[in-house]
Amino acid sequence: MFAKFSQLFTLAAVATSAFAAPLYPKELTGLTARTIHSFNSWGGHRSLDNFDNFYGSDNFDGSVHFSQVVKEEKHVVCHAQQVEIIQQRLVILQEMAKKIITEQVCEVETQVVVFQQFHASLGSFHHDLRRESGHQVGYDSSIVSHYGDILGSDGSVSSNDFGFSGKDIGQNSVIPSGSNWNDASSPSSVGDAYTAALNASSD
Template sequence: MFAKTAITFLSVAALASSALAAPVNPATQSLNRRYISFDGWHGISSLSGFDNFYGSENFSGEISSEVSVSVEEQEEVVVCHSLSVEIIQQKLLVLQEMAKRIITEQICEVETQTIVFQQYISSSTHFVDDIMHTSHLSAGYDSSIASHYGDLVGSDGSLSTSDLGFSGSDVGQSYVVPSGSNWNPSTSPASVQSAFNAAQSAA
């Protein structure tokens, strides 16, 4: 059950990636025609300040910068380790259900729930382009923002209501790229595209 649900979610995310996360060169392409402002959209007060997170005309954080953390700055070198795929699917399902909990418990307006969830899905699917090496970013994560995971839930199990002190524009300022990937410039583009196409077909 865990595996099937997680695979379904990831397949939907992959499908959304092809439609929503086409690589953008911020130096040459404007997003004016792609995104509208949702700051106070239709007078909904809970959307006030929405555009402040990623910036205007950058709905899902598609325009971002990468500041890699050097080996000297890291406490230890991050290397990927292969675990059972079912364990990975379980962990991702936890993140999926936590996202649902945050949206349904901490937003009351269904319009805002809809827009915020679409922003979440769209921003998450940009990672597909990093994995496939079709974006300007390497496949990695922001260690500073990831470190706030423990701040999401209080000691009593309730969701935190605290401001975590960052915005979407901060993503990439502490970027860590784990080593150990089996990426091969000669063969991986074709094999990864094949894997992506198979995942989309499964969706």
């Protein structure tokens, strides 16, 4: 499974939509209803106490209830970079996720649940990239600012509370400009890229 996840990340420079499709709001998938799941203490596992507090019991991957606030105080422009450089950095994030999950969660059931939440939440970004979600394409600068705090000076994963939850994602959005998106041609070309990446990840 992790080997397949590695392949998905290397395809992310073309289309992050190579992630397995989680459940999305009705307007994105045509689903008639979304099942509400709670993972608070699921299966009697203490390590899942208060799990639902992060996104909400009806918002497992953060895709249902999402509020975006674009910050205008900074102007960020994307810069073209060799794809290998992008792949390297995404693999670092991938391995960091593995480190956090395996070092800070001992119950395998909880490892599976939190990994799937991470997997599905990141995978939903492809709807933004394809301009299907109604969200502007960017990132939360406040959340990103904590990246350097993840590891301690000794290389161990920190355990301090950063004071935010998944419900805060999007409240400090930065939208880089400079992409080649074209309303007339991009839906088709990006759709082709998505399909090619999805097919490669499922082979």
